[in-house]
Amino acid sequence: MLKQTVAxxxxxxxxxxxNDDNASSNSNQPQYQLPQILxxxxxxxxxxxxxHTLEAYQKAIDDxxxxxxxxxxxxxxxxxxxxxxxxxxxxxxxxxxxxxADRKTTKIIDGVTFxxxxxxxxxxxxxxxxxxxxxxxxxxxANQQYNDLYSIPTLEQIIELAEAHYKKTGKIIGLYIETxxxxxxxxxxxxxxxTLLKTLAKYKYSRDIAPIYLQSFEVGNLxxxxxxxDLHKSVKHAQLIQLYDNKSKKPADYxxxxxxxxxxxxxxxxxxxxxxxxxxxxxxxxxxxxxxxxDTLKKPTSFIKDAHQAGLKVHPxxxxxxxxxxxxxLKCSIDPAKAAxxxxxxxxxxxxxxxxxxxxxxxxxxxxxxxxxxxxxxxxPSK
Numbered sequence: 058m059l060k061q062t063v064a065x066x067x068x069x070x071x072x073x074x075x076n077d078d079n080a081s082s083n084s085n086q087p088q089y090q091l092p093q094i095l096x097x098x099x100x101x102x103x104x105x106x107x108x109h110t111l112e113a114y115q116k117a118i119d120d121x122x123x124x125x126x127x128x129x130x131x132x133x134x135x136x137x138x139x140x141x142x143x144x145x146x147x148x149x150x151x152x153x154x155x156x157x158a159d160r161k162t163t164k165i166i167d168g169v170t171f172x173x174x175x176x177x178x179x180x181x182x183x184x185x186x187x188x189x190x191x192x193x194x195x196x197x198x199a200n201q202q203y204n205d206l207y208s209i210p211t212l213e214q215i216i217e218l219a220e221a222h223y224k225k226t227g228k229i230i231g232l233y234i235e236t237x238x239x240x241x242x243x244x245x246x247x248x249x250x251x252t253l254l255k256t257l258a259k260y261k262y263s264r265d266i267a268p269i270y271l272q273s274f275e276v277g278n279l280x281x282x283x284x285x286x287d288l289h290k291s292v293k294h295a296q297l298i299q300l301y302d303n304k305s306k307k308p309a310d311y312x313x314x315x316x317x318x319x320x321x322x323x324x325x326x327x328x329x330x331x332x333x334x335x336x337x338x339x340x341x342x343x344x345x346x347x348x349x350x351x352d353t354l355k356k357p358t359s360f361i362k363d364a365h366q367a368g369l370k371v372h373p374x375x376x377x378x379x380x381x382x383x384x385x386x387l388k389c390s391i392d393p394a395k396a397a398x399x400x401x402x403x404x405x406x407x408x409x410x411x412x413x414x415x416x417x418x419x420x421x422x423x424x425x426x427x428x429x430x431x432x433x434x435x436x437x438p439s440k
Contacts, residue, residue, distance in 0.1 A: 089229050089268055089294070093435065095418025096427045097233050098122035099375050100141060104399075104422035107189040107200055108148065109139040110207035111218055118222055121428030124231035124270065126420065127215050130238070131247040136181040137212040137256060141192065143238065146173035149187040150205050157183070166241050167309040177245050184209050196379050196397045212256050220262035231268040232257075235300070239278040240310045250281055258291040265293055272298035272340055275310040280335045296337035298372065299323070304345060324360060329367040338370030338417070347373055347414055352385040354410045361415040373411060374420035376427060378404040405430040 101113025102120055114125045127139040143166070146152045151174045152161075160179065163172045176184065189207045191200035210218075212234075219230045236249050253271070257263040269292055273279050279297050286295055304321035311318055322328050324346055332339060341347065341360065349356040364371050380388045380403070381396035387407050389400035408419060408430035421427035 089266070091268065092123050092418075092431075094412060094416070094431050095123050095372065096121060096424050096431060097124040097126050097372065097418060097420045098424045099126050099420040099422050100128065100139075101125060102422070102424055103192075104197065104378055105200070107191045107203050107207060109141060109210070110189045111210045111214060112203070112207050114210075114215060114218055115222075117424045118219070118230050120423075120425035122230070122421075122424035123418075124233040124268070125215070125219065126233040126235065127210075127212065128235045128237050129212060129249060129253065130176045131242050131245075131249055131252075132179060132181045132184055133177055133247075134180050135247055135252060137249060137252055138176065138181070138184065139210050139212065139215060140176060141237070142171075143176045143241075144171045144173040145176060145187070147190075148192045149174075149189055149209065151187050154187070166238055168312060177242070177247055181211070196381050198397060212253070213259075216256070216260045216263050219267065220260060223262060223266070229267055231270065232263060233270040233272065233298075235272045236275075236278055238309065239273060239275050240313050250278055250285070254282070254285055254289075254291055257295070263292065267294065269295040270298050270338075271295060272300050274300040274302055275308045276335075277310045283335045297335065298338045298340050298370075299332045299336045300340040300374075301342060301346060303342070326363050326367075329364050329369060333367040333369055336369065338372060339364055340372050340374055340420070343373040343376065343411065347411060347416070354384055354386070354407065357414045365415070370417040371415070372418040372420065373416055376404065376408055376411075376419050376421045376423075378423045378426050383407060401426050401429075405433070409434045 098114065098117025100108035101110065102116035103113055106113035106116050109127065117125050128141050129137045130140050130143040132138060140148060151157055157174065160174050163170060164175060185208060187209055188205040189209060190204045191197055194201050219232060223229055236253065239249060242249055257269060263269060271282055279299060283297055286292060301320045301324065305319060307319050323332060344351040346360045347357060348354045349358055361371050378399045378401055380390055380398050380400050383400055383403045384407060387403035389403055390398065404426050408427055411419060412434045419427055
């Protein structure tokens with residue numbers, strides 16, 4: 058399979074290509090060539106470090122990720138920080154700090170009740186007093202050695218990390234950013250979209266150099282982002298990705314507006330064509346949309362073909378190296394006592410079956426394994 062040319066990348070907006078309008082501003086910018094198969098460091102190298110920390114992102118970069126993926130939530134004072142959820146008792150030491158005991162509360166977010174501590178109830182200064190912890194210690198016990206060592210990073214710090222690596226090595230690392238629970242945060246008067254675009258535009262690296270993907274499980278905020286990007290051209294190499302949850306679920310903003318469309322509806326040919334009007338790609342849950350049988354990974358569905366025909370890239374999530382998360386046919390052991398053990402051979406086989414099915418990129422908790430899988434796959438003549 059031939060590599061994409063720089064000329065083709067101009068068409069998809071991932072390099073600074075000269076034309077009458079931007080020749081002077083982009084002529085000195087590096088040209089970025091999109092890899093044939095993207096490796097996205099999911100929350101950093103979260104199989105090896107507590108997720109959404111600068112250390113996890115740096116580990117992902119060091120291990121060969123093309124992109125690092127921050128999930129964004131908001132602080133009380135409107136600063137964007139990286140956490141998988143705005144409820145942070147499972148990913149920080151907040152529950153152990155007596156000065157924040159009175160912040161514990163119960164909230165309904167996207168129709169689900171949560172009890173704990175929430176980022177929107179803390180200022181950035183307060184959140185900077187917290188330390189990160191491993192979210193799933195039962196499957197990643199080794200990561201507990203890093204508990205209470207790392208801080209919660211802001212979006213600005215993540216951009217600065219990638220920019221520093223670029224200045225040091227010349228390698229461009231993309232940012233694959235998710236806005237979490239945008240409708241919820243909009244109702245708290247903490248809408249994230251404008252702040253996100255303003256922050257990306259603040260830095261030359263994210264504004265002019267790096268490829269940027271902006272993703273969401275909701276629809277309305279992606280349409281808003283597209284409108285703002287088209288209108289202001291503030292982030293030159295940004296693209297949008299529609300994420301998919303379980304087929305029976307609906308995007309939270311659709312649920313809020315009593316729109317009946319489910320993710321299953323959005324996965325049809327017509328649904329994909331509709332998404333292509335505002336997004337550049339789709340991020341399906343790997344166990345639901347790609348193969349008819351999630352245990353054997355046989356019989357690919359038409360999802361990838363249909364998405365490609367609609368002009369959409371396909372980047373499924375999430376590939377994890379532990380036995381617990383692998384398909385039954387690829388586990389190194391089915392012994393429940395070994396669920397937390399790593400199985401690189403099975404993980405590589407799983408990834409390569411998805412490559413063969415035609416995906417354009419993958420979200421991986423262990424980017425080193427994903428990089429090895431890509432390298433071996435592309436080197437195999439029979440692929």
